[in-house]
Amino acid sequence: MPDGDMISLVVVVAASVGAVLIADAARRLLVPIVVIEILVGVVIGPSVLDLVHVTALLSAAAQLGVCLLFFLAAYEIDLRHVRGARPGMIGAGWLLSLGLGMVVAGALATAGVVEGAVAVGLALTTTALGVLLPVLRDSGVLDSSLGPLMLGFGAVGEFGPIVLLALLFGPGSPVQALASLAIFAAVVVTLAIAGRRVRPPRHLMLARASLLTSGQLVVRGSILVLLALVLLASRLDLDVLLGAFCAGALVRALDPAGDATLVRVRLDAVGFGFLIPLFFITTGMRFDLHVFSRGPLAAVLVLVFTAAFLVVRGVPVLLYRRFLRSTDAKALALFSATALPLVIVITTTATRSGAMDPATASALVGAGMVSVVAFPALACRVLRAAPSARPTGSPSDFVAVHPPMAGVRDD
Secondary structure: OOHHHHHHHHHHHHHHHHHHHHHHHOHHHOOOHHHHHHHHHHHHOOOOOOOOOOOHHHHHHHHHHHHHHHHHHHHOOOHHHHHHHOHHHHHHHHHHHHHHHHHHHHHHHHOOOOOOHHHHHHHOOOOOHHHHHHHHHHOOHHHOOHHHHHHHHHHHHHHHHHHHHHHHHOOOOHHHHHHHHHHHHHHHHHHHHHHHHOOOHHHHHHHHHHOOOOOOHHHHHHHHHHHHHHHHHHHOOOOHHHHHHHHHHHHHHHOOOOOHHHHHHHHHHHHHHHHHHHHHHHHHHHOOHHHHHOOOHHHHHHHHHHHHHHHHHHHHHHHHOOOOOHHHHHHHHHHHOOOOHHHHHHHHHHHHOOOOOHHHHHHHHHHHHHHHHHHHHHHHHHHHOOHHHOOOOOHHHOOOOOOOOOOOOOO
């Protein structure tokens, strides 16, 4: 390994350690750790101190980190619970978000404010389920009646944009992309059927027993499924995040160890302890901070996009107004409007292809950071304000340094 790669890796890992310490010191500010990681990346990167650059090794590790983030987001989804949350209406809600997003982006493009209306509209339809999960889990929302709805909205808010990203920004034509999606879906369905039918008792016992030993068969197998489906998606010219998301859903559906919680803890340690922070820090290193010094437009766009996230993802919650209490509907709208990882992926893809200018991309990422800081905290406060709607847990129990978000404390 070249010395430059190793030095860059050491600096970035040190920055990830520092981000946890900063999150703990600033816990009263309620700043999520992913935002701190991005800001630390900005500081150590070319925009400020220029201490380190994104090397090939860092880029590969960051790519694996974001894949693991989407794997874990899908792994959290228990389809048995989501089925009772009116999935048809959840899908209709996302399609409404897509329409609203394209209308908002088209209006901004017509006004000459942004470039890349399609990419902007797609970014506005995303939900940062992987970032939200620790808050949802530790505040008790996942265990409340709102949990299945939130998982459903979050799953569609990640899966839908990933599919459209492959169709609209893939290297081939949409027809080729559709054919690739069909092949990919056939492979995943085949693996799911085979995995349910071929379950040797001896291997199942080994999978459970090795969770408490150095064997860790389920963890190793999960990573293998992740890498295999990411590779398949890449070979089919699809976005690798589609492979990562489907891998997480597949492993959860098969549940070889019979203990999804224990497996998740093991995978969390691999992801949030090492690879996922690398993705957010390298994102900060690539962040073009100088666009904000060229005029007030970029800063204004951050506010515009933040409001657009809330409108595009929040308005479809009105479809549930007959089934939800007012406080639950408001919280669901705020949670659903939280966006960041897919915004980063979409803006990076669109910028590289020339479909979006750097100023728009930076403003979208900045708005995503604001949404991660503001919306979950506001949602938890809304739930706390209604004692009858309080989830089973308490946001005050959430530790500020729990990855990937700082906690929502009630100090």
